[in-house]
Amino acid sequence: MLVVGFVLLLGFGIFEWLVAPVPMINFTFLSDRTVVGACLLDATYQVAYYCWANYFSSFLQVVNNLSISEAGYVGNASDVVSNLLLFLVGYSIRRTNHFKWLLYLAVPLYILAQGLMIYFRRPDQSVGYLVFTQVLISVGGSIFVIVFQVADLAAVDHQHVAAALSLLYVVGTVGDALGATISGGIWTNTFRGALVRKLPPSARGDLQAIYEGLDKQLSYAVGTKVRLAIQEAYGYAQTRMLAAGTEFMGLGIVWTLMMRDINVGEVAQVRGTVF
Structure with a gap:
């Protein structure tokens, strides 16, 4: 199935490039630095976010002793x-009439917020600090969501708007998957090893069950040696996930500089009915 999918994807690109009388994708997009910069910034943002987001809810429950609903409130604050x-x-x-100046605020703020998370995403830290960093993340995220699309719309003509936005969505989705993959890889290679080092000898027999199950992790009372060991293992894994996401987000500075500072007020608007 993977081979078939790869062949079909390659065949689609060749067909669009050499055969199609009216290609769905205008390949000149790939030479427009604003479109390319917006797509790469979107992918970088998705990678940086999903490097840690998939394990945040379980972290809040195990380390900060929050209920499922309370963890949902914190996670959805952003x-x-x-x-x-x-x-x-x-x-x-x-x-x-300009959007690029907002990126000069959003990218450093997002890097700062993730950097602060590295410190606060540990045991014995207040939930308030976690909410605070979530709010900082949301400021950068709200700018990214708008600017990605505005940059695409400003850089292409009207007939290619749908294709440009589709390209942006596809690249962002790839970044989403890549971030989740990095997150899972770090979790697999850090959390279990940390449990091996930190669990007391009496709980070593339940190592695999603790590693695989949130319910098993929550079954140990708060304040016990086993629960504290699990919390420390969570902190060890999460800080490394956040470090990876923060480092990756540094590429956002490069992609921001790549984009043109287009005056959207001067972009020609299509008015009336378009056929």
């Missing part, structure tokens, strides 16, 4: 704040 800030970001672009 989404709530981000959705509210989208209106402010859109209005800022509308007033200034």
Whole structure:
């Protein structure tokens, strides 16, 4: 199936390039530094986020002793704040007619927020600090969501808007999958080893069950030696996930510099009915 998928993907590219009378993808997009920069920044943002996000809920339950609903509130704090800030970001672009200046704020802020997470994503840290870093993350995320699309829309003509946005979505989805893969790889190679080192001898027989099951991890009372060992193992793994995401997000500075600072107020608008 993998071979068939690869052959079909390669065949699609060749067909679009050499055969199709009207290609679905305009390959000139790949030479436009704004489109390429927006796509790469989107992928980098997704990788940096999913390097740690998939294990955040279980971290909150095991390390911070939150219930499932409380962990959901903390995890969704960034989404709530981000959705509210989208209106402010859109209005800022509308007033200034430029979007690139927002990236000069968002990228360093996002790197700072993930860097702070490395310190606070450990046992014996207040949940308030975790919420604070989530809010910082949401500020950068709200800017990214808008700017990616605006940059694509400003860089291409009207007839290629759908294809450009599709390209942006595909590249972002690849970044999502890559980030989850990195996260799983770090978890596999750090969490179990940390459990081996930190679990008391009485719990070594349950090592595999603890490693594989959240319910088993939560079955140990808060404050016991086993629970404390599991919490320390979580902190060990999470800080390395966050370090990987923070380092990867540093590429966002390069992609931001690559993009043109287009005046969206001067972009020709299509008015009326378009056939």
